[in-house]
Structure formats: structure tokens, C-alpha cells
Amino acid sequence: MAKTTHIAVVSSPGFSHLVPIIEFTKRLVSHHPNFHITCIIPSLGSPPESSKSYLETLQSSNINSIFLPPVNKQDLPQNAYPGILIQLTVTLSLPSIHESLKSLASKAPLVALVTDVFAFEALDYAKEFNSLSYLYFPSSAMVLSLVLHLPKLDQEISGEFKDLEEPIQLPGCVPILGRDLPAPTKNRSSEAYKMKLGRAKRVSSVDGILINTFLEMESDTIRALEEEKEGNGKSKINFYPMGPITQIGSNNGADDKNDCLKWLENQPPSSVLYVSFGSGGTLSQRQTNELALGLELSGQRFLWVMRAPSDSVSAAYLEAVDEDPLKFLPSGFLERTKNQGLVVPLWAPQIQVLKHSSVGGFLSHCGWNSTLESMQEGVPIIAWPLFAEQAMNAVMLCDGLKVALRLKFNEDEVVEKEEIGKVVKCLMEGEEGKGMRKRMKDLKDSAAKALKDGSSTKTLSLLASHWENLGGI
Ligand code: UDP
Numbered sequence: 001m002a003k004t005t006h007i008a009v010v011s012s013p014g015f016s017h018l019v020p021i022i023e024f025t026k027r028l029v030s031h032h033p034n035f036h037i038t039c040i041i042p043s044l045g046s047p048p049e050s051s052k053s054y055l056e057t058l059q060s061s062n063i064n065s066i067f068l069p070p071v072n073k074q075d076l077p078q079n080a081y082p083g084i085l086i087q088l089t090v091t092l093s094l095p096s097i098h099e100s101l102k103s104l105a106s107k108a109p110l111v112a113l114v115t116d117v118f119a120f121e122a123l124d125y126a127k128e129f130n131s132l133s134y135l136y137f138p139s140s141a142m143v144l145s146l147v148l149h150l151p152k153l154d155q156e157i158s159g160e161f162k163d164l165e166e167p168i169q170l171p172g173c174v175p176i177l178g179r180d181l182p183a184p185t186k187n188r189s190s191e192a193y194k195m196k197l198g199r200a201k202r203v204s205s206v207d208g209i210l211i212n213t214f215l216e217m218e219s220d221t222i223r224a225l226e227e228e229k230e231g232n233g234k235s236k237i238n239f240y241p242m243g244p245i246t247q248i249g250s251n252n253g254a255d256d257k258n259d260c261l262k263w264l265e266n267q268p269p270s271s272v273l274y275v276s277f278g279s280g281g282t283l284s285q286r287q288t289n290e291l292a293l294g295l296e297l298s299g300q301r302f303l304w305v306m307r308a309p310s311d312s313v314s315a316a317y318l319e320a321v322d323e324d325p326l327k328f329l330p331s332g333f334l335e336r337t338k339n340q341g342l343v344v345p346l347w348a349p350q351i352q353v354l355k356h357s358s359v360g361g362f363l364s365h366c367g368w369n370s371t372l373e374s375m376q377e378g379v380p381i382i383a384w385p386l387f388a389e390q391a392m393n394a395v396m397l398c399d400g401l402k403v404a405l406r407l408k409f410n411e412d413e414v415v416e417k418e419e420i421g422k423v424v425k426c427l428m429e430g431e432e433g434k435g436m437r438k439r440m441k442d443l444k445d446s447a448a449k450a451l452k453d454g455s456s457t458k459t460l461s462l463l464a465s466h467w468e469n470l471g472g473i
Contacts, residue, residue: 002034003034003468004034004035004036004108005034005035005036005111005467005468005471006035006036006037006038006104006108006109006110006111006471007035007036007037007038007110007111007112007113007114007131007467008037008038008039008040008100008101008104008110008112008113008114008131009021009022009024009025009037009038009039009040009113009114009115009136010039010040010042010090010097010113010114010115010116010119010122011039011040011041011042011115011116011119012042012086012087012089012090012115012116012117012118012119013041013042013043013044013047013051013086013089013090014051014082014086014279015048015050015051015054015279015280016138016278016279016367016368016369017086017116017117017118017138018041018051018054018055019054019246019247019369020136020138020212020245020246020369021039021114021116021136021138022039022054022055022058022063023245023246023247023249024114024136024210024212024242024245025037025039025063026060026063026249027242027245027249027460028460028464029060029062029063031457031460031461031464032460032461032464032468033062034468035062035464035467036062036063036064036108037062037063037064038063038064038065038066038100038104039063039064039065039066040065040066040068040097040100040101040122041055041065041066041067041068042068042071042089042090042093042096042097042119043067043068043070043071043089044070044071044073044076044085044086044089045070045071045072045073046070047070048279048280049347050279050347066100068093068096068097068100069096071088071089071092071093075092076088076089076092079312080191080192081183081184081192081387082280082387082388083118083183083184083192083195083196083388084191084192084195086118087118087195087199090118090119090121090122091121094121094122097119097122097125098122098125101113101122101125101129102129105129105131109129109130109471110129110130110131111131111132111467111470111471112131112132112133112134112467113125113126113129113131113132113133113134114134114135114136114210115133115134115135115136116135116136116138117135117136117137117138117139117147117199117203118199120135120199120202120203120206123135123206132207132208132467132470133205133206133207134206134207134208134209134210135203135206135208135209135210136209136210136212137209137210137211137212138212138368138369139211139212139213139368139389139393140211140212140213140218140221140368140389140392140393140396141211141213141218141221141222141225141239141241142170142173142174142218142221142392142396142400143182143368143389143392143393144209144211144225145170145171145172145173145221145224145225146170146181146182146389146392147196147199147200147203148200148203148204148225149170149171150185150196150197150200151197151200151201153168154188154197160178160186160187160188161178161179161181161185161186161188162178162179162181162185162186163178164177164178168181170221170224171221171224171225171227171228172220172221172222172223172224172225173220173221173224173396173400174395174396174399174400175399176392176395177395179391180385180391180392180394180395181391181392182196182388182389182391182392183387183388184196204237206237207236207237207238208237208238208239208240208463209237209238209239209240210240210242210463211239211240211241211242211243212242212243212244212245212368212372213241213243213244214241214242214243214244214446214447214450214451214455214456215241215450215455215456215459216443216446216447216449216450216454216455217375217401217443217446217447218241222239222241225239226239240459240460240462240463241455241456241459242456242459242460242463243372243450243456244372244373244375244376244447244450244451244456245372246351246369246372246373246376247351247373248351248355248373248376248377249451258348258349258352259342259344260303260342260344260348260349260353261349261352261353261356263303263342264303264353264356264358264359265358267301267358268358269357269358269360270357270358270359270360270437271300271301271358271360271428272300272301272302272303272356272358272359272360272361273295273298273300273301273302273303273359273360273361273362273363273382273424273427273428274302274303274305274348274350274353274354274359274361274362274363274379275291275295275302275303275304275305275362275363276304276305276348276350276362276363276364276365276370277305277307277364277365277384277386278364278365278367278369278370278386279367280307281307281365281367281386281387282307282308282309282310282312283307283309283310284309284310284311284414285309285328286414287309287414287415288306288309288328288329289330290414290415290416290417290420291304291415291417291420292329292330292333293330293333293417293420294415294416294417294418294419294420294421294424295337295340295341295420295421295424296333296336296337296340296421297417297418297420297421298420298421298422298424298425298428299340299421299425300340300424300425300428300429301340301341301358302337302340302341302342302424303341303342303344303348303353303359304341304342304343304344305344305345305346305347305348305350306325306326306329306343306344306345306346307325307345307346308323308324308325308328309325309328324345325345325346326343326345329343350370350373351373354373354374354376354377354379355377359377359379360379360428360437361379361380361381361382361424361427361428361433362374362379362380362381362382363381363382363384363424364381364382364383364384365384365385365386365387365390366381366383366384366385366390366391366393366394366397366404367388367390367393368389368393371393371397372447374440375403375440375443375444375447376444376447376448377444378437378440378441378443378444379440380403380404380427380433380436380437380439380440381397381403381404381405381436381440382404382405382406382407382423382424382427383397383398383404383405383406383407384407384415394406401439401443402435402436402439403436403439403440403443404436405423405426405427405432405433405436407419407420407423
């Protein structure tokens with residue numbers, strides 16, 4: 001009988017960190033059925049509905065999950081940035097992560113420990129259990145490059161990054177202005193920045209980093225990471241670009257009774273702009289009004305997944321916000337646009353929406369999962385980054401890959417309705433939009449190839465054979 005190779009995976013809370021690492025485990029066992037994987041899942045309070053229903057679909061005899069006791073919200077700072085809450089949740093869960101690993105290792109050797117980037121502290125246990133340590137990086141190679149270079153940038157640059165006049169040039173990446181770096185870098189004396197820097201310093205000691213990207217999309221960046229590793233001779237990290245890993249790969253059945261999908265059925269091909277800000281992005285009341293009026297002004301069809309306004313851009317990221325959002329729309333908007341668009345409260349089946357032939361554009365906050373999903377369906381983007389590394393993704397999409405248009409904010413950090421109307425029209429009807437659709441379609445094809453029998457599948461097999469050769473019972 002074939003030997004079974006055991007590995008353990010530690011996720012971090014938050015839908016968009018949980019899903020890609022679990023999808024990675026599904027992909028690994030579907031290609032290499034001799035693996036057995038245990039997913040250790042920390043959580044903050046009661047997980048949001050999206051995470052709960054996703055986890056209910058997890059059925060594989062090769063994948064087990066252990067839900068850790070939820071961390072008490074009172075033990076965490078109030079109103080902290082999501083990255084801090086996510087990382088602290090993992091930190092507070094470390095004793096239970098350790099217990100789980102101990103119990104697993106007592107039954108079978110754990111060849112590798114793979115953790116989400118926010119759960120990196122758990123990799124300290126790898127040595128104790130004689131396991132190799134891997135980081136699962138659920139973002140682009142460009143963002144990884146920033147993480148790996150942050151300690152050096154921190155030494156070499158004085159003052160705030162956001163005030164730099166010249167763009168930062170990370171090797172093999174499109175130049176990036178300091179103000180487009182992830183939110184924690186905006187204030188270098190903040191706790192969030194210190195945590196990010198601390199994480200960046202420790203990342204370089206792992207055995208490998210699995211990146212949710214693919215070679216054909218980020219070849220220059222990936223090559224530069226490899227070359228630097230060879231150049232400095234000190235780093236032993238191996239890089240494994242093995243994406244795009246999204247739920248598109250796991251054949252989730254479409255629920256065609258869903259209202260959005262039924263509505264899309266009656267729209268002309270490529271005519272609808274899908275508008276969504278990820279699993280928890282939120283807009284202010286003023287910005288909500290401008291978006292509504294801007295969509296109306298564009299004259300284009302739209303499907304808008306809406307949340308109740310908030311002054312925090314990530315209000316709904318880790319916890320459910322129950323308020324009915326539709327009551328915050330400008331007066332008369334729903335009536336006036338009833339033949340133009342559909343507003344859906346809180347959540348839409350995004351993968352099925354992007355797959356639908358009526359959808360021709362995506363106004364997105366450029367979260368990495370949304371970016372990859374849009375790419376896998378060949379849908380060009382209007383970039384409206386809100387938090388985390390989303391502005392970096394927007395720069396890569398707009399300046400590098402040229403598959404997205406970026407909205408301009410006014411001096412109050414608001415995107416005005418005229419700007420929204422103009423950019424939406426340009427993407428959906430203009431020549432520029434056509435070029436973007438064509439380039440996105442090319443990326444769609446190369447992503448599909450990378451996953452079928454191309455670069456990402458080969459990388460996965462390489463890593464799987466490495467693990468298999470090291471152990472198995
Ligand atoms: N998503 C969804 N329906 C929604 C909003 C989001 O299915 O109405 C999914 C989306 O398909 C993606 C994830 O939630 O997989 C959002 O991840 P992303 O990295 O784009 O953004 P984040 O949630 O981290 O801000």
C-alpha cells in the first residue's frame with residue numbers, strides 16, 4: 001500500500017485567509033491522494049456566516065480540521081486594524097495550536113508545517129516536531145517582495161514612506177509610490193507597522209514560501225526573488241508559485257435559484273458591471289451616495305453587493321454587520337435604477353457572478369482573491385482599493401498588467417460620482433476597456449494552463465515529491 005505523508009496546516013481567521021489555504025489543501029490531495037492534511041483553524045469569537053458556510057462544504061477523507069477554541073474579544077484591542085486582530089488571534093491561540101500539533105505528531109510524523117502568513121509564529125514549533133516549515137502567502141509575489149525587502153527599506157529610508165516623492169523600485173516589480181504601500185506602513189511608529197516589520201524579519205528563516213500567484217503573470221518578480229536568493233547565498237527559502245488557488249478550482253455548484261444569478265440571466269452579454277468590496281470592505285455614507293449616483297450616471301447596468309456604511313473601511317471584515325444596507329441608499333435611487341441595476345445586500349455568489357456571460361467588468365477593492373477570480377474569468381477591473389495590500393494590487397493591475405482602470409480620489413479621499421460615471425463608461429464601452437478585456441482574457445488562458453498541466457501544477461508536484469521523499473508511513 002502507498003505510504004501516507006502527513007502535513008499540518010494552520011490558517012488564520014478572516015474568510016479571505018481561510019479559503020485560499022484550505023483550497024490549497026484540497027488541490028494537494030486531489031493531485032496527490034497519498035497525503036493526509038490536518039487544518040488547524042483559530043477563530044476570533046464566532047466566525048462570520050461566510051466562513052461557517054464555507055467550512056461546512058469541506059468534505060474529504062484526506063483532510064481533517066480542528067477548530068480551536070475561539071479567542072475572547074475582550075483580550076484584543078478595540079478598533080484595531082484587521083491585520084493586528086488577525087495576528088493577535090493567532091498569538092493567543094498558540095498554546096492550543098501547540099497542543100494540537102503535539103497530539104498529531106504523537107500519532108504520525110509531520111513532514112511539514114504550513115501556516116498562513118499571519119500564523120507564522122506557529123512555525124516556531126516545526127523544529128520540535130522535526131517538520132519543515134512553510135509559509136502560505138495568499139497574495140502576489142510583488143507583495144511578498146515588499147515583505148522580504150521591508151527590513152532593508154526600513155534601514156535605508158528615513159521619514160514616512162507615504163511622503164516619498166520617488167516611487168520605490170522593488171526588484172522585478174512595477175514601481176510603486178509610498179502611499180500605495182499597505183496601510184500599516186503609513187505610520188512607522190504604529191503598532192501595526194512594528195508587527196509587520198517583525199513578521200518580515202522572521203519570514204526569511206522558513207524553508208519555503210508557497211505563493212498564490214503564477215509564473216506567467218509575475219515572471220519578472222519571481223525571477224528577481226530567485227536571483228536575490230542565489231546572490232546573497234544566506235537565504236535558504238524556496239519559492240513555490242502555485243496559483244491561482246481560488247474556489248473556482250474546486251467546482252462549487254452554482255445555485256441558479258440565487259436572485260443575482262436569475263437577474264443576470266436576463267441581461268445582455270458582457271453588459272453588467274459587478275460591484276463588490278470583498279468579504280468585509282465598507283464605504284462611508286458620503287462615499288455610498290457618490291457610488292450610487294455615479295453608477296446611475298454611467299448609464300451602465302450594474303450588480304452591486306452593498307453593506308451598511310461605516311467610517312472604517314474594514315468594518316465587516318472579521319465580524320458580521322447585520323444592519324439592512326438598502327436604507328442607506330440615496331432617496332429614490334432604487335426606483336430610478338430598477339431597470340438598470342440590482343443592489344444585493346451583504347453577499348453575492350461572486351464566483352458564479354464573475355463566471356456569468358452577462359458580466360463585463362468588476363469594480364473591485366482589489367483584494368487578492370477577487371483579483372485572481374476576476375482574472376480566471378477574464379473580467380477587467382475598476383480598481384478601488386480600501387485597505388491592506390489592495391493598493392499594491394491595484395498598481396500591479398493598472399500599471400503593470402494593464403487590465404484595470406484606477407479611480408481618482410478627491411482631496412477629501414472621496415471618489416466623486418462624475419469620476420465613477422466616467423471610468424465605468426470607459427471600462428464597459430470605451431476602446432481602453434476593450435484592450436483591457438483582451439489582456440485579461442490572455443491572463444485567463446495562461447492561468448488555466450498553469451493550473452492544468454503547466455507551471456503551477458509542476459511546482460505543486462515538485463513540492464509534494466519533496467515531502468513524500470522525506471517521510472511517510
Ligand atoms: N466574496 C463572495 N461574495 C461577496 C463578497 C466576497 O463570494 O459578496 C468572496 C470573494 O469571491 C473572494 C473573497 O470573498 O473569494 C474576498 O476575498 P478578497 O481577497 O478579494 O478580499 P478581502 O475579503 O480579503 O477584503
